[in-house]
Amino acid sequence: MDNQAAILEGRRTGLARSAVRLTGGVSDTARLRQLLEAALTALDESAVLRAGPLPAGGPDAVARRIRTAVDDLVPAEGIGEIAALTRFARVMAAESVDPTDPACQAHLHCPPLAVAVAADAVASVLNPSLDSWDQAPAATVLESRLVAELAGLVGYDPNTAGGVFTSGGTESNLMGLLLAREAVLAERFGVDTVRDGLPAVVLGRMRVYTSAAAHFSMQRSVALLGLGESAVVAIPVDHRQRMDLSVLRRELGRGDTVPLVIAATAGTTDFGSIDPLPELAELARQHRTRLHVDAAYGGGALFSTRLAGLLDGIARADSIALDFHKFGWQPIAAGLFLAGRSADLAPLARQVAYLNPADDEDAGYTSLLHRSLRTSRRPDMLKVAVTLSALGRNGIGELVDACHELARYAADRIDAHDRLELTASPVLSTVVFRYRGPRYPDAAAIDAINAALRRELLATGTAIIGRTDLGAESGGVRLKFTLLNPHTTRADVDTLIAAVVAAGDREAGR
Ligand SMILES: *Cc1c(COP(=O)(O)O)cnc(C)c1O
Numbered sequence: 001m002d003n004q005a006a007i008l009e010g011r012r013t014g015l016a017r018s019a020v021r022l023t024g025g026v027s028d029t030a031r032l033r034q035l036l037e038a039a040l041t042a043l044d045e046s047a048v049l050r051a052g053p054l055p056a057g058g059p060d061a062v063a064r065r066i067r068t069a070v071d072d073l074v075p076a077e078g079i080g081e082i083a084a085l086t087r088f089a090r091v092m093a094a095e096s097v098d099p100t101d102p103a104c105q106a107h108l109h110c111p112p113l114a115v116a117v118a119a120d121a122v123a124s125v126l127n128p129s130l131d132s133w134d135q136a137p138a139a140t141v142l143e144s145r146l147v148a149e150l151a152g153l154v155g156y157d158p159n160t161a162g163g164v165f166t167s168g169g170t171e172s173n174l175m176g177l178l179l180a181r182e183a184v185l186a187e188r189f190g191v192d193t194v195r196d197g198l199p200a201v202v203l204g205r206m207r208v209y210t211s212a213a214a215h216f217s218m219q220r221s222v223a224l225l226g227l228g229e230s231a232v233v234a235i236p237v238d239h240r241q242r243m244d245l246s247v248l249r250r251e252l253g254r255g256d257t258v259p260l261v262i263a264a265t266a267g268t269t270d271f272g273s274i275d276p277l278p279e280l281a282e283l284a285r286q287h288r289t290r291l292h293v294d295a296a297y298g299g300g301a302l303f304s305t306r307l308a309g310l311l312d313g314i315a316r317a318d319s320i321a322l323d324f325h326k327f328g329w330q331p332i333a334a335g336l337f338l339a340g341r342s343a344d345l346a347p348l349a350r351q352v353a354y355l356n357p358a359d360d361e362d363a364g365y366t367s368l369l370h371r372s373l374r375t376s377r378r379p380d381m382l383k384v385a386v387t388l389s390a391l392g393r394n395g396i397g398e399l400v401d402a403c404h405e406l407a408r409y410a411a412d413r414i415d416a417h418d419r420l421e422l423t424a425s426p427v428l429s430t431v432v433f434r435y436r437g438p439r440y441p442d443a444a445a446i447d448a449i450n451a452a453l454r455r456e457l458l459a460t461g462t463a464i465i466g467r468t469d470l471g472a473e474s475g476g477v478r479l480k481f482t483l484l485n486p487h488t489t490r491a492d493v494d495t496l497i498a499a500v501v502a503a504g505d506r507e508a509g510r
């Protein structure tokens with residue numbers, strides 16, 4: 001406390017109060033310009049500190065080097081703004097993975113567009129908070145309009161749809177399942193679960209149907225909603241990794257259950273596979289339940305004239321999760337939750353005396369607090385709006401198509417390689433495969449080789465590729481390229497494949 005008081009009084013320490021500058025909003029960007037200049041210079045200089053797409057040596061070496069660079073994270077006396085920024089920018093750059101590197105192709109972890117990063121900085125400078133109109137007049141207007149336009153893009157009626165920007169697919173899926181639960185229980189049992197909690201009559205009977213290939217956030221959401229993960233009915237997938245409709249029909253036909261929602265996936269994390277949306281919409285209607293579509297990955301296809309047809313039927317969903325920080329090249333976070341009917345968001349509404357008093361709202365000071373699970377909320381919509389304005393829908397579509405093309409090329413090369421085995425043709429921009437050694441060892445040995453070769457690429461800082469597991473019945477460990485970098489070339493893909501094969505040969509030879 002003493003030190004803090006001293007800083008504020010501008011005495012003992014070198015950091016006088018006048019030197020601790022606010023960004024000053026639009027009226028004073030001079031200090032921020034200096035600081036950003038210093039930070040960007042440090043990033044430029046750090047390019048040479050790391051040879052490849054990730055720091056070499058593995059977790060212990062990374063932790064050791066970071067400790068050497070930054071020994072005391074909460075010092076009593078500060079070292080000054082430029083020194084601190086430079087230090088952290090350098091250590092972060094040196095010890096981070098670089099999603100712009102063509103050998104970084106593991107996760108739905110995109111290289112962000114420079115224009116989106118700059119827009120995010122504008123959002124930070126102005127720091128609007130979307131929980132009340134009087135903290136965010138411009139952001140409130142822009143988010144409302146962008147949500148309406150994007151609702152139109154998925155095929156919803158922009159006048160009746162609703163939505164909100166979220167931290168990502170995890171939050172959007174939680175919202176989709178929450179609102180489906182509220183709607184179904186209100187319709188079928190006349191209960192208001194927000195007020196009264198879950199009625200005894202439905203306990204143990206509520207079910208959420210999702211595919212075995214769905215994102216794990218479905219299970220977690222169901223647990224958070226108090227239903228217990230055993231309420232999730234994981235429908236097996238067919239050979240194309242899509243929800244098996246015949247099994248779903250059978251499960252929905254069981255008496256005595258309360259189907260809350262069919263949670264479909266449009267773009268599974270591993271395969272990019274898309275559940276049969278029109279059929280699922282029809283089943284949801286027949287069984288008086290809801291359809292939520294997790295398009296956290298596949299939503300990017302909406303911008304591609306070539307791929308958009310894969311999402312036909314999505315507008316029949318009651319709600320949709322989209323993520324612009326995956327197939328949309330935004331820095332995290334940039335998630336969007338859409339509901340076909342804005343009235344479905346009603347269970348989230350809150351009237352809070354110090355944020356959005358009713359008479360203020362009646363007078364037109366509307367607040368987006370009503371749509372979100374969060375209170376303080378930064379305008380993640382701004383970078384999305386800037387990006388769409390800069391590139392247009394077609395510009396984003398070209399990036400999507402470039403990654404899709406690259407995935408098809410990679411799949412062809414893998415398929416043609418005698419020591420690699422392609423698991424499935426790419427739907428969007430992922431390629432799942434595995435190494436098969438020159439000798440053909442047993443399944444457990446193949447799994448071990450594939451796991452080890454990926455770790456070898458990590459440890460040497462050569463490449464970051466994905467890994468998944470198809471489960472015992474389908475034959476275990478698989479490797480994955482998630483191609484989200486539109487600047488990656490075919491030659492880069494060839495190099496990456498060669499690195500995988502070389503590492504596999506080394507591991508197989510052990
Ligand atoms: C990444 C992903 C999510 C989770 O989204 P976050 O933005 O990471 O919260 C949900 N569903 C699918 C299909 C995903 O690929």
